[in-house]
Amino acid sequence: MAMSAVARETVFALRRQIAKIEGTLPERLQAPAGAVSDAGMAAADRTVVRRGIAVARPDAFLRTGIGRLDAALGGDWGGDLGGGLPKAALSEIHGIETRDAGAVAGFALSLASLILKPSLILKQGPQLPVLWIGTQEVFREAGFPYARGLHAAFGIEPEQLLFSEAPRLADALWVAEEAARMTALAAVILEVRGNPQRLDLTATRRLHARAQSAGRPVFLLRQAAEPEPTAAPVRLIVSPAPAGPRDTVAGPLAGSIGRPAFTISIGKSRTALPGQFILEWNPDERIFDERRIGEERAKNPVPVVSLSRGRTDPAAAPGAVLAFPTVGSPAAGDQPSRQQRAAHLSPRRAG
CATH class of the missing domain: 3.40.50.300 (P-loop containing nucleotide triphosphate hydrolases)
Known part of the structure; x- marks a missing residue:
């Protein structure tokens, strides 16, 4: 026997209330047009309900x-x-x-x-x-x-x-x-x-x-x-x-x-x-x-300005850049070297 319209709306209202409490929205999927067969209107009254976030705000x-x-x-x-x-x-x-x-x-x-x-x-x-x-x-x-x-x-x-x-x-x-x-x-x-x-x-x-x-x-x-x-x-x-x-x-x-x-x-x-x-x-x-796990970090995706026409590529760095080693105090009257400057002027080091 087909479900009456009043009973069907009552069931849908209860499902919406339960979904609201659980923080989800029910989606009602209508039966296909050819679902009506020998079973009469019963097949047409069947409704598939699945839970999920149906419509979410852009800032949700x-x-x-x-x-x-x-x-x-x-x-x-x-x-x-x-x-x-x-x-x-x-x-x-x-x-x-x-x-x-x-x-x-x-x-x-x-x-x-x-x-x-x-x-x-x-x-x-x-x-x-x-x-x-x-x-x-x-x-x-x-x-x-x-x-x-x-x-x-x-x-x-x-x-x-x-x-x-x-x-x-x-x-x-x-x-x-x-x-x-x-x-x-x-x-x-x-x-x-x-x-x-x-x-x-x-x-x-x-x-x-x-x-x-x-x-x-x-x-x-x-x-x-x-x-x-x-x-x-x-x-x-x-x-x-x-x-x-x-x-x-x-x-x-x-x-x-x-x-x-x-x-x-x-x-x-x-x-x-x-x-x-x-x-x-x-x-x-x-x-x-x-x-990425097991891979090197991706390169910076920011595009680099192309070289001017008619010029060669810039020369490679003269050597590897290393952390400055710990050194002693400079002798009296000597100009402090770059390695001996204040800690806040040097790159941060491990250890």
Whole structure:
């Protein structure tokens, strides 16, 4: 017997309500025109419903700028979206060991820099701050981000990063839930340690629902934690990657330390696509660059001005550029050599 129109609309309304709670939209696929057969109108009433992000706003995702990573995280939904981290959602950033806390914090600050970058460039509207919440145990173990280095590395002013130190995890969760519903914050960062029992599926569902309601991202930083069921649609495992040498006009500078690098592994995403990426953070342009695993870094894609006609190619560099060795103090009356000048006038060295 065919389903009545009233009952069918009731079912569709319930499905839309459930999809709204889960943060997805149902897509209704109509039966083909030739579906009506001996079964009468029953075949015509059949509707295939699949869940997924049907229509997303252009600003619904926080794109890292790495196409392969963004597509693996949020999927290529068409248009110029290109996927990425959902902005109005709870996202997990894991550190497998305690010593990875610096890399996890640096990656979270890089994401916060990407969020604040448009407002800093346009200088329009209020400069919303980022709230970082943690317990005394977390801050005692991992410490606080260095305020004077925030601007140099991430373009974040010290007054744009607020801290809330809670004595217990229950207090930190309460502060995070209240802050997640506020639109006066650009993002909320909650840092916890291990796998506490209080941070269960119900607690993460509340954080995810508050983030969806406010349209702001909530980043859950988990230090030395094992993966467990949560309401976060995305889980990234972050660890430090070896930094490459510093790039110069003459090529990589041997013995130097280049940009900070992160190894990113996808533990959970909407597309369920696994992947591992090595990202370098460019503090000057505040963007990510990808370093292919097992391959040399891609060359700078910026086109170079062609040589003038009638001239030969420039001569090669006279020799390899090396880091300056440590030398002793100059003798009295001697002019200090280039190697003996102040440290801030020389390239940074390893060791």
